[in-house]
Amino acid sequence: MSIAQIVKYEGDNSTFVWKHPSEDFNTSTQLIVHESQEAIFFMNGQALDLFGAGRYTLETENIPLIRKVANLPTGGQTPFHCEVYFINKTEQMAIRWGTDSKVQYLEPTYKFPISIGASGEMSLSVSDSRKLLIKLVGTEAFLGQAKLIQFFRAFLMTRVKTYIAQTMAANAINIFEADIGIVYLVVQIAVLFIFVFAEKLPTWSALVICTAIAAIAAIFMIAADAGRTEIERVEQKIKGKVFYIKNLQVDMEILAGAEKDAKTKKALEQLAEKIRFSDPMSNEQLAVLKDKISLAVENLKSSDDKMKIIEDLNLLLDERNRKCKILK
Structure with a gap:
């Protein structure tokens, strides 16, 4: 059994989650966490101690959760088996997305068929490392930008296309109102992601933000409806x-x-x-x-x-x- 003496991140900036190849450590191992990163120790299917930027010696005093789970004695150099995940928290911007096919729709005002899609750009960053690791990564050793984008694109495709078809059919939305509805959907999805991966934000703030977005969208929809009536x-x-x-x-x-x-x-x-x-x-x-x-x-x-x-x-x-x- 080879004991790792220094544990640090060795991935690139497009990586969101990287698992250190070593899984055997002792209470004298050095842990180095760079700025805009966090490190989480994983043991027996549980996300345990979390470290922010800095250099640490894995003494029993600063790994209380591991000590409790592994029943480590205090003092001395005690080996233990654990997984270490590094989470990159930098914001990765200008990631393009778009519907992979068009929604066919009969425009209610002018009665002509149109093909509707949606596209745009998004930025991704990790707000809650522990939740990301548990919910998305699981037992994977690596989560890169490409794989995470693929997940979010699939998420967007399913919901955007369904939303476009159902909402436009149910409300007989004309071409002037379509852009407003799509923008509203994208903003609401963005807010949803923020609150899914940010446990520390209070519930009332989500309610306030969503209500404000809905109110603004409603104003624009009323204006568009008035324009259509005219x-x-x-x-x-x-x-x-x-x-x-x-x-x-x-x-x-x-x-x-x-x-x-x-x-x-x-x-x-x-x-x-x-x-x-x-x-x-x-x-x-x-x-x-x-x-x-x-x-x-x-x-x-x-x-x-x-x-x-x-x-x-x-x-x-x-x-x-x-x-x-x-x-x-």
């Missing part, structure tokens, strides 16, 4: 305004299709084409002119002198288009 109102108004000219065009095309006289048929087709290229937007100030055009169309359906009415309609349409241009 867009829908304007769209309905536009539909009402363009319906008049579309209806005139359909009437002319029906009359032209039913007309047997070649000259009148051609005149009706030309009138239908003129209506098609007329200004589609009506104006309330043209109500009297619209009534005159509508009356002339009704008379055209039953009149024997269609050419005269077609001539009148051409003049009325010219007048309408000029006034539409002036009123814009």
Whole structure:
């Protein structure tokens, strides 16, 4: 049995957890812990004594948990078998993440299919070494950035895609509201990670932060909903305004299709084409002119002198288009 005399971290800066290869020590072994690191002794499936930055001699006085579990006598050089894990607590930033596939969604306002995903950057750092070691590392000898990122990406993929699909379908969210919901989700997940790995933070602070995030998101959602309502109102108004000219065009095309006289048929087709290229937007100030055009169309359906009415309609349409241009 080879007794380790000096125990120190030998991994790189992208490593989160590194297990020292030696597992046999005695109470004169030197432990060196660098800045932004912590060392935890692990024995019989239990995370025991924890050391911050500094140089230590593993005397029985500073390893009380190991002494209790291993029943070490005080004084002298007593060997013991234990595992030592070093935890790197530096913040590793600009780690990219994104959904691996898109969520297919039918946009409720404009009724067109869209593919929705989410992506961004995250930073990871260890807040609670003991909890990380117990919950994620287990019996592994090494936890690097790549493996931890893989875990978090899988976590994000499952929850983000499910959240996007369920939330947008349940609330009929349009494209303007989608970004707000995704940002809210990512922020809440970030807060969740903070409180999962930081036992020392009080419960009330989590409640306050989550409530504040929800309130801000709600404000933005209300604003987006108000914007959507206004867009829908304007769209309905536009539909009402363009319906008049579309209806005139359909009437002319029906009359032209039913007309047997070649000259009148051609005149009706030309009138239908003129209506098609007329200004589609009506104006309330043209109500009297619209009534005159509508009356002339009704008379055209039953009149024997269609050419005269077609001539009148051409003049009325010219007048309408000029006034539409002036009123814009």
